[in-house]
Amino acid sequence: MKIVCSKSNLLQGVNIVSKAVPSKTTMSILECILIDATSNEIKLIANDMELGIETIIEGDIEDRGIIAIDAKIFSEIVRKLPDNEVTIEVDDNFKTIISCEKSKFNIAGKSGEDFSYLPYIEKNYFISVSQFALKETIRQTIFSTAMNDNNKLMTGELFEINSNTLKMVSLDGHRISIRKIELKDHYDQKKVVVPGKTLVELSKILSGEMDDMVNMFFTENHIVFEFDKTTVVSRLIEGEYFKIDQMLSSDYETKVKINKKEFLNCIDRATLLVKEGDKKPIIINITDGNMELKINSALGSMNENIDIEKIGKDIIIGFNPKFLIDALRVIDEEEINIYLVNSKAPCFIRDDEEKYIYLILPVNFNAINN
């Protein structure tokens, strides 16, 4: 094999597919990036069996062939090469020479034979969204997926397509995040659960531009994202997702309108006094025109007042401050509405059109002690 391409193209490609290289694995072939120059295009591929990424880079194929190279060493070499034409040459023993200007690296590659190619996907049904919308919506929902594997479904996000709406939902047992993307076309109904890890890695390589599109294809077991010259294939999580509709309610006893930034900064300050792992609730006391926030810990106490607009009953309610912070950080609106029922029922932060809904369960607290 012999290929020639620019350092910048090569680096971009390597950075993209590296997202599918597992950090720990017992199969050393999975730690490799495959360079496939057997046809007319130079393809880079990485695949950890759950998530696979393939991207096409521009360049010349002087001699067709295929080689698997350790992803870590390969990406480090490419990153540090001078900004010029790079030649990659492989002999019959998989000895790989990477040269650029007067610099020449000699490393051992591996046969491409053992490499797992991306599964073949029949591309019938697909929907199209902007890279910007998908990247943003992942950021605005991913934080409430569950970290541990106790319930596999909680580690993923629901993608629910309904006519011209894509709804993305994540939940971890303490809170639910729901965001809707309006689609340009109308599509058939579809419900799949996409692994959180796939979305984290995907959002790193999406451009974030309004005008760049992503096509999403669905099969029984896989979801495929196609954009630019890149294809991302991920397994889906099997099983039926939680029935969230019955957890949502539009009834409320108290409605609060508050400046988001003031609210967020105040909670942020309050959490200074809480050591990591220490489950101290922030106590919120809502009266006419005023919200008082209080926190007590072994380190000391903090209280602060914020001007609000209130409709309905007074209420005292406690929350895990982290859950409030996570939700407030991803809301772009300056003013937000919070809907409360009582100190034991979930609170809802949502806009009038329900483009976003953040449900957070309160924490039990002893009002007398706080």
Added chain:
Amino acid sequence: MKIVCSKSNLLQGVNIVSKAVPSKTTMSILECILIDATSNEIKLIANDMELGIETIIEGDIEDRGIIAIDAKIFSEIVRKLPDNEVTIEVDDNFKTIISCEKSKFNIAGKSGEDFSYLPYIEKNYFISVSQFALKETIRQTIFSTAMNDNNKLMTGELFEINSNTLKMVSLDGHRISIRKIELKDHYDQKKVVVPGKTLVELSKILSGEMDDMVNMFFTENHIVFEFDKTTVVSRLIEGEYFKIDQMLSSDYETKVKINKKEFLNCIDRATLLVKEGDKKPIIINITDGNMELKINSALGSMNENIDIEKIGKDIIIGFNPKFLIDALRVIDEEEINIYLVNSKAPCFIRDDEEKYIYLILPVNFNAINN
């Protein structure tokens, strides 16, 4: 005690003195910042017994007093306060209330009685340098102090004053770094060894401006740096520093003129193939007009050629690439001169006026195997 000052002044002061708060200690009073408002000035002080820092912040003293507050929690609170007037109020039980706008923190302070004040220093003899020069020179020499305590003197830097020159020297047994600062006045001879840790922390709070000055005072056991409204007091390291003059020599067999950036980038690339802790030398083969660099490791091999100007004999010599990188990174010149004697003698990188000298010992290698 009751004081009022702006958040920005307070934060700046806290950031400065925090550099003298030990990360680990068994004496909890050392983890505190002392606020001393017993006189007409608000002083912040921290002291780990080796290094002490005091700084004066602007503000109003409404009620004189003194309090010690845990440095970590105090600096976190101050950092997150709104950008406005901050009031710190302490009652007789050391209960401390920090308030700003509608935010109010309540934490437990400590009596200032147990706090170790900075030692009193008689300020007779001092020299003056710009903050820029001192900060730069620390950066350009600190990396070759020894990390471990086996030889205490190697963990510090020699400050040698001779007429109108301040020479700063560090060495770790494998290399020596020497930089000279020209002083505006002539001073008496003086030789002290300053702890590396002091210099690291000091350089973080020096402004780096040409026009800002630092005064350095010397006593038997201490060095004091005075600048802006800050005083840094450090113990000196006892003992006689190494006689470096006899290690320096101006004889050479080979002189090489090379582009610094090309040389540095090339070594940087070569070290990709060296895992941390793996002691692989870089082999440098110098012939007329050309330097070839080679490295071999379990991961592969790399070689590269650089155009040079050479005077004298051809030579093959091996180095620990890290030592070359460390020295090259802190040299600002575009072109540098390297002086070599033979493959077992140290190489010197120095300018003609000897404002800087970097001596690096070579590594034994088997030329046939490489």
